[in-house]
Amino acid sequence: QVHMVESGGGLVQPGGxxxxxxxxxxxIFSRYTMGWFRQAPGxxxxxxxxxxxxxxxxxxxxxxxxxxTISRDNAKNTVYLQMHSLKPEDTAVYYCAASKSISSVxxxxxxxDYWGQGTQVTVSS
Numbered sequence: 416q417v418h419m420v421e422s423g424g425g426l427v428q429p430g431g432x433x434x435x436x437x438x439x440x441x442x443i444f445s446r447y448t449m450g451w452f453r454q455a456p457g458x459x460x461x462x463x464x465x466x467x468x469x470x471x472x473x474x475x476x477x478x479x480x481x482x483x484t485i486s487r488d489n490a491k492n493t494v495y496l497q498m499h500s501l502k503p504e505d506t507a508v509y510y511c512a513a514s515k516s517i518s519s520v521x522x523x524x525x526x527x528d529y530w531g532q533g534t535q536v537t538v539s540s
Contacts, residue, residue: 417441417513417529424509424534427501431538435496437511437531445489447529448514448521451496453507453536460510462522464496474520479505501538508533 418440427433435451450465464475464485473485484497494511512527521527 417444417447419511419513419529419531421509421511421531421534424536426537426539428540429502429538431501432497432499433501433536434498435509435511435534435536437494437496439492439494439513441492444492444513446515448516448518449485449487449494450512450514450521450527451485451494451509452512452524452527453505453509454533455507458507460524462524463509465514465521466494467519467521470519472519474522476522498536501536503538506536506538508535 419437421437423435448468451463452460454460466473466485482500487494510533511531513529514521514527516526
């Protein structure tokens with residue numbers, strides 16, 4: 416079992432930045448591909464970004480490419496999502512997730528095994 420806790424959400428003005436963190440409880444964190452998803456009110460959960468457990472390769476949704484950066488610190492069992500140039504349409508609850516899949520890209524929520532509780536990001540003036 417992997418327990419994860421997100422932090423770093425909040426209210427930010429358009430064009431601003433936030434960094435989300437997701438701390439995992441498991442010592443085998445380094446063997447999981449990690450991902451970030453988000454869900455806005457009335458919408459389905461959508462993929463944001465993922466980082467492969469072994470290669471460290473990253474992959475982004477087109478909507479955030481060039482603005483968001485995912486990274487991980489295996490020594491701290493933590494994955495980060497640095498967000499810049501935030502837009503009102505980025506407003507959502509952001510979730511981190513862990514996947515045991517060995518695929519090179521894991522971008523669908525069904526392929527993730529463990530989820531955090533979510534952190535709210537609101538982009539508004």
